Structure formats: structure tokens, C-alpha cells
Amino acid sequence: MGRVLAFFNQDAQLVKALRQGNAKAQRQLYDRYAAVMLGLCTRYVGDGMHAEDIMIEGLMKVFTKIEQYSGEGSLDGWIRRIMVNEALGYLRKNKKSMEENLQQTIDVVAEGYDTDADLEVASLMKLVHELPVGYKTVFNLYAIEGYSHKEIAVMLEISESTSKSQLHRARALLQKQLLEMDKDFNKMINHEKASD
Structure with missing residues (x-):
């Protein structure tokens, strides 16, 4: 051969x-x-x-x-x-039970906050890593891997509504973190302008 x-x-x-x-x-x-x-x-x-x-x-x-x-x-x-x-x-x-993470509440943030196109992928992934495990898992499966809520529900042994809720909460928490980053950035810019 x-x-x-x-x-x-x-x-x-x-x-x-x-x-x-x-x-x-x-x-x-x-x-x-x-x-x-x-x-x-x-x-x-x-x-x-x-x-x-x-x-x-x-x-x-x-x-x-x-x-x-x-x-x-x-x-x-x-x-x-x-x-x-x-x-x-x-x-x-x-990890702690994903169901425990469902019970966590987050502050209501402004809807429709649009991130700057310049935001680096690494910075966004860092924010995703900081999400509670349940939020991060559903966000990764849905937004990055492309699974449907029905598929996620089967994989994680949760209901579809729980999957949708986790995704909604993950997005809201990410929006809140992005708003905070934006405020910090604006403070830094204003401080630099004041120093000039």
C-alpha cells in the first residue's frame, strides 16, 4: 500500500x-x-x-x-x-444553579442604547464574561452560537420563557455596563479638556 x-x-x-x-x-x-x-x-x-x-x-x-x-x-x-x-x-x-441566577434583579436601564461602532470586541467580550453564569450561558448560546430559545431550553433543561428572560436580563445588564463605560469615558474626556 x-x-x-x-x-x-x-x-x-x-x-x-x-x-x-x-x-x-x-x-x-x-x-x-x-x-x-x-x-x-x-x-x-x-x-x-x-x-x-x-x-x-x-x-x-x-x-x-x-x-x-x-x-x-x-x-x-x-x-x-x-x-x-x-x-x-x-x-x-x-457553578451555582442557573435557576438561582434567574432570581437576581438588575436595575432598569434606558432601552435602545446603541453602542459605538468603535467598541472593541475584546471589551465587549470582557463585559460578557462578567455576566452572571446563567445570563452569560444563554447569551452565548443565543447571540453567539445561534441556537433558538427552544434548543437552549432543551440543552439547559429550562423553559423557553426562562431562556428568553435570561437573554433579556443579559442584554439589559450589558446595556447598563455600556452606559457606565460611556459615562466614565465622557468624564475622562471632560477632565482632559479642563486640564488643557
Whole structure:
């Protein structure tokens, strides 16, 4: 037989090699997806070390469950679903009950606050990381991953109305934080003008 390819340029070739336990295919999959999936896990758990553990566990599941990948839909989407499930499993085991977070109240903020287009993604993601775990989880699943409230309800074992409420509260809290950032920025600008 011919030698095994060191680089698999199509998902079908990569999946076939993964099913054979090919170490080069595993390395290629890791190189292709590790950074993106680490970012996904970090959005859910916030802590870099725990996110890395979740990402590694998720990739191990990809390697051991590759036979379950049917080829329908993208390989990327299948891996992403495994990672989301791993992150949610971690949250279920290690965080306070999401139902407790539902009971938290937040101040009413002005509706319709529109963020500046200049706001850096890193700053916004920092604000998302600071959300209570329930808000952050639903926000990530809905606004970033694109799941519907019905899908989120099933994944988190909550009602659709709870999912919608969590998202609404997450957005309101983010608006409040953005308003505070805007006020701080304006104070700084006014102080600099006064100093001139």
C-alpha cells in the first residue's frame, strides 16, 4: 500500500483517517480547531485553565466518538456542538444553579442604547464574561452560537420563557455596563479638556 498522507485536505479524508486512529489526522484536527474551540469554551466558563481542560476533553470525545459523525452537516458544526455540550456539562457540575441566577434583579436601564461602532470586541467580550453564569450561558448560546430559545431550553433543561428572560436580563445588564463605560469615558474626556 502507499504511504499515509501527512495532510488531509478534505474533511472526508480527515474523518476517514481519524476513524482509523491516525495520529497525524488527530494532530491536524487539533491544529485546525484547538484555538477556535478554546475561545468557545472560554466564552462559557471564563477561566482559561478550565476552558483549556474542557477543550481537551471535548477533542478527546471527538476522537473517541468520530464514528458517530454521520457526514451530514459540517465537521466544524459537529465539533462545536460537542464543545458546547462539554462547557455546559462543566457549568452544571461546577457553578451555582442557573435557576438561582434567574432570581437576581438588575436595575432598569434606558432601552435602545446603541453602542459605538468603535467598541472593541475584546471589551465587549470582557463585559460578557462578567455576566452572571446563567445570563452569560444563554447569551452565548443565543447571540453567539445561534441556537433558538427552544434548543437552549432543551440543552439547559429550562423553559423557553426562562431562556428568553435570561437573554433579556443579559442584554439589559450589558446595556447598563455600556452606559457606565460611556459615562466614565465622557468624564475622562471632560477632565482632559479642563486640564488643557
